Amino acid sequence: MLKKLLLSASVTAAATLLSAGPVFAACATDSLPGSLEGPGGYPERALTMIVPYGPAGGSGQVAQAMAEAVTELTKVSINRDHKPGGSGTVGMTAYMAAPADGYSVLEHIDDASSAHALDSGRPNPADDLIPLVTSQITFSQIYIRTEEDRFTDWDSFVEWVKAQGGKASIANVSKEGSMERVTMRFITDATGMEIQQISFDKGAPRYGALAGGQVDALFEQPGDVRNFLDAGKFKPILTILKESPSAFADVPNLTDAGLDFEPLLRFRGFYVHKDAPAERVEWLKWAFQKAYCEPSYQAYNESKFMTLIDSYRDTAGSQELITSTIGQYRDVYKAMGLEVK
Amino acid sequence: MEVLNNFLGGTVTLFSDPVGILIFFGGVVGGMLFGAIPGVSMLTLAAILLPFTAHLSPEHGIMLFSVIYCTGVYGGAITAILFNIPGAPENAPTAFDGYPMTQKGQAGKAVGAAVMCSAIGGSVSCVIMMIATAPIADWAISAFGPPEIFALVFFGLAVAASVGAKTFWKGWLSILIGLMIAVVGLDPVGGIERYDFDMPYLLAGIHFIPMILGFFAVSEVFVQAEKKVTGAYKAPKLSVDFPSFRELWAHKIAVVRSIIIGFFCGILPGIGATLAAFMGYNEAVRWSKDRMEFGKGKLEGVISSETANNSATGAAMIPLLALGLPGGALTAMMVGVFQMHDMEPGPLVFINSPDLVWVVFAAMFFANVSIIFIGFLETKTIINLLRIPFQFLAPMILLLATVGAYAVRGLPIDVLVMFIAGVGGFFLRRSGYSVAGIVLGLILGKIGEQTFAQAMQMLHFEFSGYLERPIALGLLIAGFMTLLASVYGAFFKTQPVANKPAEETANT
Numbered sequence: 001m002l003k004k005l006l007l008s009a010s011v012t013a014a015a016t017l018l019s020a021g022p023v024f025a026a027c028a029t030d031s032l033p034g035s036l037e038g039p040g041g042y043p044e045r046a047l048t049m050i051v052p053y054g055p056a057g058g059s060g061q062v063a064q065a066m067a068e069a070v071t072e073l074t075k076v077s078i079n080r081d082h083k084p085g086g087s088g089t090v091g092m093t094a095y096m097a098a099p100a101d102g103y104s105v106l107e108h109i110d111d112a113s114s115a116h117a118l119d120s121g122r123p124n125p126a127d128d129l130i131p132l133v134t135s136q137i138t139f140s141q142i143y144i145r146t147e148e149d150r151f152t153d154w155d156s157f158v159e160w161v162k163a164q165g166g167k168a169s170i171a172n173v174s175k176e177g178s179m180e181r182v183t184m185r186f187i188t189d190a191t192g193m194e195i196q197q198i199s200f201d202k203g204a205p206r207y208g209a210l211a212g213g214q215v216d217a218l219f220e221q222p223g224d225v226r227n228f229l230d231a232g233k234f235k236p237i238l239t240i241l242k243e244s245p246s247a248f249a250d251v252p253n254l255t256d257a258g259l260d261f262e263p264l265l266r267f268r269g270f271y272v273h274k275d276a277p278a279e280r281v282e283w284l285k286w287a288f289q290k291a292y293c294e295p296s297y298q299a300y301n302e303s304k305f306m307t308l309i310d311s312y313r314d315t316a317g318s319q320e321l322i323t324s325t326i327g328q329y330r331d332v333y334k335a336m337g338l339e340v341k
Numbered sequence: 342m343e344v345l346n347n348f349l350g351g352t353v354t355l356f357s358d359p360v361g362i363l364i365f366f367g368g369v370v371g372g373m374l375f376g377a378i379p380g381v382s383m384l385t386l387a388a389i390l391l392p393f394t395a396h397l398s399p400e401h402g403i404m405l406f407s408v409i410y411c412t413g414v415y416g417g418a419i420t421a422i423l424f425n426i427p428g429a430p431e432n433a434p435t436a437f438d439g440y441p442m443t444q445k446g447q448a449g450k451a452v453g454a455a456v457m458c459s460a461i462g463g464s465v466s467c468v469i470m471m472i473a474t475a476p477i478a479d480w481a482i483s484a485f486g487p488p489e490i491f492a493l494v495f496f497g498l499a500v501a502a503s504v505g506a507k508t509f510w511k512g513w514l515s516i517l518i519g520l521m522i523a524v525v526g527l528d529p530v531g532g533i534e535r536y537d538f539d540m541p542y543l544l545a546g547i548h549f550i551p552m553i554l555g556f557f558a559v560s561e562v563f564v565q566a567e568k569k570v571t572g573a574y575k576a577p578k579l580s581v582d583f584p585s586f587r588e589l590w591a592h593k594i595a596v597v598r599s600i601i602i603g604f605f606c607g608i609l610p611g612i613g614a615t616l617a618a619f620m621g622y623n624e625a626v627r628w629s630k631d632r633m634e635f636g637k638g639k640l641e642g643v644i645s646s647e648t649a650n651n652s653a654t655g656a657a658m659i660p661l662l663a664l665g666l667p668g669g670a671l672t673a674m675m676v677g678v679f680q681m682h683d684m685e686p687g688p689l690v691f692i693n694s695p696d697l698v699w700v701v702f703a704a705m706f707f708a709n710v711s712i713i714f715i716g717f718l719e720t721k722t723i724i725n726l727l728r729i730p731f732q733f734l735a736p737m738i739l740l741l742a743t744v745g746a747y748a749v750r751g752l753p754i755d756v757l758v759m760f761i762a763g764v765g766g767f768f769l770r771r772s773g774y775s776v777a778g779i780v781l782g783l784i785l786g787k788i789g790e791q792t793f794a795q796a797m798q799m800l801h802f803e804f805s806g807y808l809e810r811p812i813a814l815g816l817l818i819a820g821f822m823t824l825l826a827s828v829y830g831a832f833f834k835t836q837p838v839a840n841k842p843a844e845e846t847a848n849t
Contacts, residue, residue: 055391055674057673061677064677082750085548086544087527087532089541089544089545090541090542093541093542094751094752167801169799175530175531175532196801197798198487198799199531201530204673207665208482209487211664212483212484212486214482214486215799227665227686233664
């Protein structure tokens with residue numbers, strides 16, 4: 001019990017210490033002007049933000065936090081329009097069909113990049129859209145139950161999984177070509193582990209599967225399971241980064257575990273049509289980038305463990321991130337034998 | 342005793358604060374109203390209110406959402422019963438028998454039963470929630486994984502063919518149509534594209550709310566319009582006679598059964614009130630001596646569905662508060678309310694914020710009790726909408742259904758899907774097929790397919806794995822036995838409804 005509390009306290013304290021300080025965000029967009037007048041009285045009405053996922057998930061929450069921050073900054077209202085379905089395809093399609101007048105923006109995640117990598121017929125977020133800001137970038141970890149006694153750390157986990165002859169299981173979102181499946185492929189290839197991946201598309205059943213002992217491990221991002229970490233229910237045994245963030249200094253990273261591959265990141269950002277009027281796009285860039293540093297948005301990111309690595313990219317940085325991610329996925333897909341269109 | 346003291350403490354805190362009382366009653370009325378309007382559900386209200394909860398205390402914010410949850414699940418029953426428009430998917434089984442009762446001039450009885458049973462189901466599950474949140478939550482997630490949930494769905498589907506169809510075989514064909522619609526779009530586990538014909542909207546699957554609105558509301562308007570044209574139309578008799586205590590008492594076993602079923606479904610993360618309502622209804626059918634009367638205006642159908650869906654509300658709070666696992670979309674939004682106040686639901690809430698927990702528990706209990714009073718008041722007035730002549734009521738129903746279908750995702754194609762389902766439902770009903778069966782297949786099929794695929798992954802693609810999971814095995818055996826019994830009945834027994842004209846049944 002004491003061990004659990006200590007672990008929980010150390011994780012929380014480290015995260016708080018790190019996120020409270022001016023490490024990354026002192027703040028990234030402080031150099032931007034505090035206010036900027038829109039061109040020709042723009043925007044004259046509320047903006048619409050299309051969100052390709054439901055309101056309760058990670059995208060829904062970041063969309064809400066960003067919309068509120070932009071409104072605080074500019075006094076311009078933003079109506080969120082959730083269009084879930086098809087792993088973000090429905091929302092993307094609806095957005096591409098919306099008028100390119102600068103009054104509608106899109107929230108999307110790295111799934112849009114991996115979808116384009118697999119099928120170039122799908123929109124490329126770096127070319128077919130203009131990224132306004134990437135406001136969340138995070139990494140993944142592998143978790144086990146804190147009370148688990150069959151294995152207690154990464155090395156003993158690998159050893160135990162190998163002994164099960166393919167009967168061990170891990171909960172994730174293992175859709176074809178997903179970041180989770182690709183990363184697990186890297187890990188299993190490098191370690192020689194054979195592990196059954198159980199795909200849960202919603203968070204609650206996924207976390208419940210680990211908490212209830214239905215699966216042996218969980219692949220997830222730390223912000224999404226923070227309450228389980230704080231409560232001492234789950235513990236990370238591998239950080240899928242080459243260097244450990246200080247909040248998870250005691251958790252082995254890829255280098256420590258002898259795994260040599262480029263980690264894939266989860267990122268969420270905001271976009272506008274590439275054909276939207278250029279002056280309006282400039283105003284939107286300013287509003288969304290500046291809103292990133294609004295206290296309410298920073299507080300939200302901190303609560304989600306989104307300040308452990310640099311979560312901010314401006315337009316050029318986002319394009320670079322997306323383009324490199326697409327290239328990385330495409331290489332992996334080819335190596336996996338998937339048909340890349 | 343400690344539970345009672347805590348409950349009284351929560352009650353005093355709730356009702357000694359004028360702002361708290363205002364928020365409580367606002368949530369009760371708002372949940373009922375938004376629950377009653379199809380498409381514009383309690384989730385819509387919750388999404389609108391979510392940003393404003395940042396300005397409320399954590400107790401008030403969570404309490405508001407929990408109250409909306411309780412009354413919102415009930416609210417959709419009224420339009421389901423009166424107009425065949427379920428306010429939300431969890432009210433669809435209520436329409437199976439509630440609307441035929443309206444047509445028989447028993448709207449008051451159906452609505453009264455819905456009010457009473459929603460209140461009973463919700464209140465009892467609240468009491469269980471107060472007594473044993475933590476142990477129940479731990480047990481549920483340990484005992485019920487995807488294999489058990491799939492087996493539960495199979496068990497439910499095995500009896501669904503007998504709901505509302507003219508013959509056993511048409512009942513099964515109806516279920517299979519529903520299952521077929523359910524597999525359109527990305528497969529829920531591997532993300533494989535199926536039957537999308539390169540259309541992104543089909544890739545996302547056919548949303549069940551437009552289908553429910555089409556099969557129920559739109560097809561019903563067509564059926565009644567045909568009767569109007571042919572001179573066979575009879576306006577539903579207006580009745581505000583609520584069920585007597587004796588009538589309700591006669592269904593006590595159905596109420597207890599649905600409470601148990603609703604509670605079980607509610608505590609499973611990601612399952613919630615919709616499966617609860619369908620399973621509650623299905624079990625009522627399974628254990629009834631008049632199985633073939635379901636779908637034609639049987640009070641027990643309304644009682645079972647409404648008890649079960651409200652019973653799921655208290656239960657859904659258990660994994661949320663004890664483990665931080667939301668059971669559905671509304672409880673997931675509650676996580677957002679917690680986070681806005683720098684809190685996380687989970688075991689630490691009981692230690693760090695016991696006052697909040699007990700205010701929420703008390704509010705949920707009284708919200709369920711208030712359904713009785715406000716529900717009766719509301720229905721005494723709303724039932725009078727049945728006085729409106731059909732030629733005026735029909736366009737209103739179509740308008741409301743259109744708004745509901747569009748509001749789901751803001752996609753015009755959902756409206757088109759609703760009208761296609763309406764036309765299809767009209768012809769299927771004329772031929773003796775069951776639209777209720779199609780909806781059962783669609784809803785249970787989506788959950789069943791996902792959990793089956795997950796179960797097979799967990800069992801390493803070996804069916805023999807079920808032998809090591811006694812709960813799943815028991816449910817599968819019971820499901821197969823039900824199937825065999827119904828096949829035997831179809832071949833060797835006379836079917837009491839086979840000779841009845843399809844027009845006599847509203848949702849067949």
